[in-house]
């Protein structure tokens with residue numbers, strides 16, 4: 004006996020479950036005339052003997068493309084996996100269900116895109132038959148249906164050409180047995196032209212699924228990124244305007260911000276953000292990095308300066324104490340005397356002065372750099388203070 008397995012897919016409400024019942028010759032699937040989708044969250048498979056053929060049909064809930072997000076994508080993927088589990092030999096044909104009397108809209112194209120991205124780009128060309136339901140509304144009596152299909156224009160024509168005009172019209176309401184048999188025969192004939200769709204096809208499509216996932220998640224990621232940046236900018240601004248703590252704590256906080264930024268950048272790279280109609284977050288990351296690094300340098304300079312000041316005060320105090328001893332020595336040139344009598348202190352002063360000079364030069368360079376970037380006015384208060392010191 005011949006076994007034919009069909010997987011029915013299409014936009015919600017197109018008559019998918021009704022078609023399943025027509026194919027099986029009995030009511031196995033729940034149908035509804037409600038405007039909302041049937042609360043049919045499970046995949047259901049049923050078989051029936053039709054002539055010399057055992058037909059198995061797997062009906063999955065119609066696709067609702069208004070709900071386009073990562074979760075919808077993942078749940079559709081899970082439905083297909085479940086369908087393949089129910090039909091281990093795979094499907095003789097994938098049946099894409101359209102309504103004859105309805106326009107081929109953007110929604111249908113979105114559904115098709117989701118199907119291709121989940122089952123693989125080649126699924127329409129190789130494995131799909133298109134069934135138009137509501138055949139009772141077909142009034143072009145004199146024109147055979149395939150001629151009507153070939154006469155269509157625009158996006159629907161592209162789709163029909165893609166499935167090589169494997170199209171058949173179904174009237175799910177007909178009680179005429181001859182008509183019922185005729186449409187089933189036509190579908191079975193077209194199914195001999197298709198390549199079976201199996202688990203291995205589904206596994207090969209993983210790359211396409213990933214790509215669609217990235218396309219859907221990229222605008223959401225970009226929005227998250229923009230919120231992250233504005234939050235980071237606020238934190239940096241308040242660090243500049245309202246900070247009352249020590250420079251050491253400031254530096255620690257800046258290092259923490261830098262770590263957060265690098266972590267966020269890593270996450271964005273891993274999620275493979277695709278270019279789209281939004282500001283590229285990597286540009287903002289660069290700006291924030293430079294901003295944090297400049298602030299870190301300033302805080303480090305302040306810390307160095309504070310430590311030099313402390314050292315200087317200690318040395319100065321010690322020097323003053325020793326100067327009373329120095330008064331008992333015969334009068335000589337003060338520089339020579341200081342160098343000879345206090346070699347340690349003199350060397351230390353020299354080092355401090357060198358240190359202060361190079362620090363001052365570093366601050367001047369940093370100030371000039373900021374000024375050149377047009378940020379000198381507000382960020383240079385600290386730097387100016389360093390230069391004056």
Ligand SMILES: Nc1nc2c(ncn2[C@@H]2O[C@H](COP(=O)(O)OP(=O)(O)OP(=O)(O)O)[C@@H](O)[C@H]2O)c(=O)[nH]1
Pocket residue numbers: 014015016017018019020021022033034035036037039040041042043064065066136137138139173174175176
């Ligand atoms: N006149 C006519 N009505 C049809 C035909 N096929 C389906 N319908 C009607 O279309 C409506 C939706 O049919 P369903 O089979 O429940 O559609 P579905 O695509 O499975 O919908 P969901 O599972 O809810 O997404 C029902 O009222 C059916 O009676 C047809 O060939 N002709």
Ligand SMILES: [Mg+2]
Pocket residue numbers: 019020021033034041043063064065
């Ligand atoms: Mg249904």
